[in-house]
Amino acid sequence: MKVLVYPPNSMILSDLVERGGHEAVVLMKEISKHVRDAEIDAPPINITEEDLKRALRYVSVEEPAGLKGRIGLLAPLLEKAEASIILSDAPPTFGCMGCAVADEFFKFLIRKREIPTLEVKYEGGEKMEEMVSEITEFLERLSREEKKG
Amino acid sequence: MTKVAQISCGTEYSGIQWMLNDIAEQVGIELVYPEMELSKVELACKEIGFEAESPSLNMMIARAVSMLDDPTIKGALLLTCFKCSEGTIVKDTIRKYLHEKTDIPIILYSNVEKPKEIEIFSRLEALKTLIARKTLLMREKQEGTTIGVDSGSSTTKAVVMRDDEIVGEGWLPTTDPIKSADDAIEAALKEAGIPEKEVDAIGVTGHGRELVSEHVKADLSLEEVSVVSKGAALLSKRHKGDATVIDIGGMNNKLILMRDGIANTFNLGGICGGSSGRFLEVAAHRLDVDISKLGQLAMKSKVKKGEEEFELQSYCMVFGIQSLVVALASGVKREDVAAAACRSVATQVYENQIREMEVRPPVIFVGGVSLVEGVKREFEDMLGVEIIVPPYSQHAGAVGIATLVSGV
Structure with a gap:
C-alpha cells in the first residue's frame, strides 16, 4: 500500500513503512523529481509555478505564498496516498514543513481523505518503543487488509 | 560583492529565491544564510523573547541572532510571506532586536509568489548604496557649487547649491526625462545667476537617473532612498538621533527610518x-x-x-x-x-507603509505632496505627532544629491 507519513519528510517513519512492506509516500521523492527535472533551472526545493497552481485546488488564492508553495508540493502525496500515519507533537528535527499553518492544514487534508489513518503522539525516551510498536501493528493490519483484497 | 544576510522562513517555498539571487548578483550583493546549530534555536528564541509556532520562524530568529557573530555581514534582508500574521510579528521583532544590537541597514519585504522585479531591485539597490556609500552618506554639509537633479516619475527637480545654501531651483513636469532635466537645470542656473562653467559637480537621482546622468555626464548617480533621506536630514537639520521620513511624490511613496541622518530601514510603496x-x-x-x-x-x-x-x-x-x-x-x-x-x-500610506514599521519622531515629510497642507494635517491626526515639513521639502532628492556630489 502507498502509505503517506506525516511529518512528510520524516526519514524514521519512511523507513518504518518500507520495513513494513509498504511504499512510503514522502516529500523527499517529490523533491527528487524537481532535482532531476532538467526543465527546472532553480535550487532543488524551489517550487515552480505548476506547484503553486496545484495548491489552488486546496487553498484560496489569498493564502500566503509560502503556504501555497508547501501545499502545492505536498498535494501529489496526498492524492496518491492509500493510507497514512500522522505523528503529532514531533520535534522539528524529526521532520516538518516549517510553517505551522501548512502543517495543520496538511493534517486536515489527510483526515478529509478518509483513508485508513493512524494518529499517534510522538513520545520520546522509554515510550518510543510503544510508539514504534503501534506503527508496526498498523502497518501489519494494512498488509492483512491488502491480502484480503 | 557585499555580504547581506537573507533572514527568511523559506522563500524557496514561495518560488522567488531564484529572483532574489539574480537581482542580488546584478546589484553586487552576495546573499548569505547565517549558520547556526539546531540546538541553538531555543536559546535564540529566549534571547529575543519570542517563540513562534512555526519552526521555520524560530529558525529565522536563530539566524538573526547568529548573524551578529559574523562581522563580514554588512546588511540584512528580512523576508516573510505577505499576509502571514505570525511571520510579520517575527519579522518586526527581529528588526527591532537587530536595531538595538547593530547599526547595519535592514530592509523588510513581504513576498508574494510573483513579485515585480523592480520592487526587489529597488530595495536591494538602496541597501547596497547604504552599505557601500556609508562614508559619503555621513556628509552633513554641501561645499562649493553643485547641481542636484531629481528626475522623478511625475516631475523633475533641479537645485543649484553654493556653500550649503540653495541659490536656484527648477521644478517642471517630467515629459522627456532628458529635456525636462535640461530645462530644470537651466531654470535653476538662471535663478542662481551662475554660469554653468562655475559648477563643480552634478549629481542625479530619481527614476530617470540612468538616462539623465549619462546625458549630463553626472559625477554621481544614486538611487532615491539614501538620497531623499539625506535631503530630508539636511533640510530639517536633523543629523543626529532617530527620525522618520515620509516621502510622497507624484507617483509613489517611501517610508524611511533614519539614524544619524542615514536611512537604516525603509519601506517602499508600489507605483500606485x-x-x-x-x-x-x-x-x-x-x-x-x-x-x-x-x-x-x-x-x-x-x-x-x-x-x-x-x-x-x-x-x-x-x-x-x-x-x-x-x-x-x-x-x-x-x-x-x-x-x-x-x-x-x-x-493608504499609513495602511501600506507606516503600519508595517514604527514611527520614530521627529517625522519629516518631504516630496511634492508635503506641500499639500491637508495631507500633513491628516498625518498629524493619524499619528498623533507633529509633522515637520522643512523648506524646499519638494526638493529633498535634489538637495540630497547636490550635497552628496560635493563630497565625491
Missing part, C-alpha cells in the same frame, strides 16, 4: 497613483482648484475627526474619483471633499 500626488491632482481638477491650493481648501473643512460625513478611498482612483463626484452632487462641501481626498492618501 492612489497613494500619491496623482490622486490629489485628479481630485483637484474635479474640484476645479489648482493643486497648489487643494491643501488650503482642505484646511477650511470644519468636520471633526471621527465625524466625517463620507469616506473617500483612493485604492482605486476611478472609484475614488467617482465617490468624490457623487459626494459633490449630494451637497457635501468642497472643502470637506478636499479634506477627504487628503485623508484618503494619508490613510
Whole structure:
C-alpha cells in the first residue's frame, strides 16, 4: 500500500513503512523529481509555478505564498496516498514543513481523505518503543487488509 | 560583492529565491544564510523573547541572532510571506532586536509568489548604496557649487547649491526625462545667476537617473532612498538621533527610518497613483482648484475627526474619483471633499507603509505632496505627532544629491 507519513519528510517513519512492506509516500521523492527535472533551472526545493497552481485546488488564492508553495508540493502525496500515519507533537528535527499553518492544514487534508489513518503522539525516551510498536501493528493490519483484497 | 544576510522562513517555498539571487548578483550583493546549530534555536528564541509556532520562524530568529557573530555581514534582508500574521510579528521583532544590537541597514519585504522585479531591485539597490556609500552618506554639509537633479516619475527637480545654501531651483513636469532635466537645470542656473562653467559637480537621482546622468555626464548617480533621506536630514537639520521620513511624490511613496541622518530601514510603496500626488491632482481638477491650493481648501473643512460625513478611498482612483463626484452632487462641501481626498492618501500610506514599521519622531515629510497642507494635517491626526515639513521639502532628492556630489 502507498502509505503517506506525516511529518512528510520524516526519514524514521519512511523507513518504518518500507520495513513494513509498504511504499512510503514522502516529500523527499517529490523533491527528487524537481532535482532531476532538467526543465527546472532553480535550487532543488524551489517550487515552480505548476506547484503553486496545484495548491489552488486546496487553498484560496489569498493564502500566503509560502503556504501555497508547501501545499502545492505536498498535494501529489496526498492524492496518491492509500493510507497514512500522522505523528503529532514531533520535534522539528524529526521532520516538518516549517510553517505551522501548512502543517495543520496538511493534517486536515489527510483526515478529509478518509483513508485508513493512524494518529499517534510522538513520545520520546522509554515510550518510543510503544510508539514504534503501534506503527508496526498498523502497518501489519494494512498488509492483512491488502491480502484480503 | 557585499555580504547581506537573507533572514527568511523559506522563500524557496514561495518560488522567488531564484529572483532574489539574480537581482542580488546584478546589484553586487552576495546573499548569505547565517549558520547556526539546531540546538541553538531555543536559546535564540529566549534571547529575543519570542517563540513562534512555526519552526521555520524560530529558525529565522536563530539566524538573526547568529548573524551578529559574523562581522563580514554588512546588511540584512528580512523576508516573510505577505499576509502571514505570525511571520510579520517575527519579522518586526527581529528588526527591532537587530536595531538595538547593530547599526547595519535592514530592509523588510513581504513576498508574494510573483513579485515585480523592480520592487526587489529597488530595495536591494538602496541597501547596497547604504552599505557601500556609508562614508559619503555621513556628509552633513554641501561645499562649493553643485547641481542636484531629481528626475522623478511625475516631475523633475533641479537645485543649484553654493556653500550649503540653495541659490536656484527648477521644478517642471517630467515629459522627456532628458529635456525636462535640461530645462530644470537651466531654470535653476538662471535663478542662481551662475554660469554653468562655475559648477563643480552634478549629481542625479530619481527614476530617470540612468538616462539623465549619462546625458549630463553626472559625477554621481544614486538611487532615491539614501538620497531623499539625506535631503530630508539636511533640510530639517536633523543629523543626529532617530527620525522618520515620509516621502510622497507624484507617483509613489517611501517610508524611511533614519539614524544619524542615514536611512537604516525603509519601506517602499508600489507605483500606485492612489497613494500619491496623482490622486490629489485628479481630485483637484474635479474640484476645479489648482493643486497648489487643494491643501488650503482642505484646511477650511470644519468636520471633526471621527465625524466625517463620507469616506473617500483612493485604492482605486476611478472609484475614488467617482465617490468624490457623487459626494459633490449630494451637497457635501468642497472643502470637506478636499479634506477627504487628503485623508484618503494619508490613510493608504499609513495602511501600506507606516503600519508595517514604527514611527520614530521627529517625522519629516518631504516630496511634492508635503506641500499639500491637508495631507500633513491628516498625518498629524493619524499619528498623533507633529509633522515637520522643512523648506524646499519638494526638493529633498535634489538637495540630497547636490550635497552628496560635493563630497565625491
